[in-house]
Amino acid sequence: MPHGEYEGFIHNSLHYATARFQIDGSTPISEIAYRNRQSVNQALEQDDIDIGMSVTREMVRRGQPIHICEPFERFYSISNWCGAWKTLNFNSAVTKQDQHRKADILVIGQSNKAGAPRRFRTSIMCKTSEGFYCDFSAPPKAIDLINTYLEKDPFLKDF
Numbered sequence: 001m002p003h004g005e006y007e008g009f010i011h012n013s014l015h016y017a018t019a020r021f022q023i024d025g026s027t028p029i030s031e032i033a034y035r036n037r038q039s040v041n042q043a044l045e046q047d048d049i050d051i052g053m054s055v056t057r058e059m060v061r062r063g064q065p066i067h068i069c070e071p072f073e074r075f076y077s078i079s080n081w082c083g084a085w086k087t088l089n090f091n092s093a094v095t096k097q098d099q100h101r102k103a104d105i106l107v108i109g110q111s112n113k114a115g116a117p118r119r120f121r122t123s124i125m126c127k128t129s130e131g132f133y134c135d136f137s138a139p140p141k142a143i144d145l146i147n148t149y150l151e152k153d154p155f156l157k158d159f
Contacts, residue, residue, distance in 0.1 A: 016052060017042065019032075020070075
């Protein structure tokens with residue numbers, strides 16, 4: 001936010017669940033999922049929320065970006081918004097009531113400051129009957145590996 005406008009609303013999506021552990025190419029996905037689930041459970045505790053929000057307010061006051069990473073460590077962030085949208089109701093914004101039907105998908109966008117690091121971040125924005133809408137980025141080498149994996153899995157071949 002521009003200087004002078006950072007007294008705005010800080011909501012719960014800014015509270016991070018942080019899983020700090022050693023990871024390399026041999027780390028099983030189950031270990032990554034388990035460690036992340038532990039961090040989410042911890043982040044739901046009131047003390048953790050209070051500390052996280054205090055830190056966030058101070059970072060906003062100082063104009064610091066919210067990028068949490070210790071020196072010489074790698075950072076990867078996943079932000080899951082699937083539960084955030086499920087109670088939204090846009091009926092009051094619809095002007096033609098006679099063409100009313102339930103939408104199959106709701107996609108909410110996001111924005112970042114120019115130059116913000118995006119290589120190690122994923123946002124899961126919504127879930128539909130077809131799957132999840134994810135916004136992520138990776139280096140070209142990793143994208144090639146992802147495409148190779150998708151080609152091998154018959155359920156993902158048309159992804």
